[in-house]
Amino acid sequence: MFKKVSAYIGEYRKYTVWAAVLMSLGIVAHVIPYYFLYQIIAPLTRGEQIDLAYILIRVAGVAVCEILFSYLYVQGLTFSHMSAYNTLKNLRVSLQGKLEKQPLGNIQGLGTGRIKKIFTDDIDQIELLLAHAIPEGIANLCIPAVIIVLMFVVSWQLGLLSLVPLIVGVIAMSMMMKAGMSKMNAYYESAARMNNTIVEYVNGMEVVKVFNKDGESYRKFGDVVRNYRDFTIAWYKVCWPWMAAYSSVLPCLALLILPVGALMVLSGTIALDKLVLVLCMSFAVGPSLLKAMSFGGKIPQLEYKISELEKLMDHPPVKEGTAGFTGKNRDISFENVRFSYEDAEVLHGVSLSLKQGTTTALVGESGSGKSTLAKLLVHYYDLDSGKIRIGGQDITEMSLDALNNQIAYVSQEQFLFNTTLYENILIGKPDATREQVLEAAHKAQCDEFLQRLPQGIETQAGDGGKQLSGGERQRISLARAILKDAPIIVLDEATAFMDPENEEKLNQAIDEIVRNKTVLVIAHRLSTVQNADRICVMKDGNCIAADTHEKLLSGCAEYKKFWDASVSASAWKIKEA
């Protein structure tokens, strides 16, 4: 576990070592006062006289040691926290990099709540390991070990006795870990379910309010919260008795040493001042051990969290090459593409070619695989078999960055980041000038609503872009794609939220963006794609025909059926009463 985490410490490893050294020295400073106390008490037990100066010097010694302890401990904590928080930063950055390269399905499969929990809460818990458990735990274990050795030197019998609470404490702690482990996975699974459900509930609040006020979603919410409560209590219940056992046994070393030591003094086995020395030392053992043990109890939880993190990090990324784009042009070919989500194959050997500078439309029933084909082109997933090439180059040979530079993808889900609309458009080309951003917004027909907004393009998009309407979000996404000016454009239902007037405007803008580009467009309304150079008809995960609108009308019954349906739908009128 430490090995895995320490891989992310990097140059801050030495800070963790320094932290352990400083904290150990701090604890030595914390233990020495017990020797000063012994120096005050021991002469009294021997009936010797001590003066005020003798006592004051030792009291001053105690004060200096405690100040030194505080100083060293704080310095140690400073080092350990610098190391810990830099490691957390490295972990988060690395996790983000790895997530970006994973198939989208893995990420979506885990659920937003769970990923959020791993990114924030679970990684934060590693702070406990690096900033406290390792340096403080080591310090708090080393000192009792040294003291117990010293006890053996003073009196092997009392040294042996000091091991009794230690052994009982370690047994209680390991029993607690064993019992806790059996409940821990269920507890964390339930925590992950609760997180996912809460995120789902908040995202779907609108639907819940309209359709489901007393229904399934509220029930599901209540169920996961109750479930989490039950697992938490069950977990604590099995741990508490053992926790109580080691918490009460470890600090009571003096209670054992005093009666046994008294008997030894009476039998002449040990001098009284030696017993006092061992007693004084025993006061320093309990608190340190208790602290070290408290970290021990957290280790299985950390192990679980780190393994969850690893699962996320170690999942194979999509196959990515290292080459840049070396295709000879921007022709695109899908060659016998097969693809499955989990075990269900949804594309069964699709072959399709798109000529550079032409527009190809994908049409077909809902669920026929249009969006999936588009997502495969932008390499969100690896294929089961087959190839996708751009200009003859297999997309798996090029780096994701290189592929990304070739394609602007406007998907069905128009996600905007919670920053200004300007910043949202700028994502398309981070080094663009303000004029270029405004120009892109203008081309995407954003002017009309930007003028309405009090802060125009500097308006905040809100959480996920919720401040804007669906159509407005779509236009901002298009502006992003226009700014990117990539040679290949993928438009997935790009005009889905448009009213007829806006759709007309947007189609003009799209005509302008797509000029001289290789375009793959998905649209349900056939009227929007009838002028495409080629239309590919998808059915049940197959491309059953690919041709021009006219040729398909006469040669493809499935397309004719779609076309007739779309013509009759556009002729629908709501009857006046």
Ligand SMILES: Nc1ncnc2c1ncn2[C@@H]1O[C@H](COP(=O)(O)OP(=O)(O)OP(=O)(O)O)[C@@H](O)[C@H]1O
């Ligand atoms: N993330 C996913 N996990 C599992 N199955 C999925 C996933 N996304 C899509 N599918 C399934 O794959 C099939 C193809 O879906 P896809 O979204 O590509 O169809 P589509 O033709 O674009 O549909 P629509 O026109 O409704 O958007 C469907 O059966 C769908 O249920």
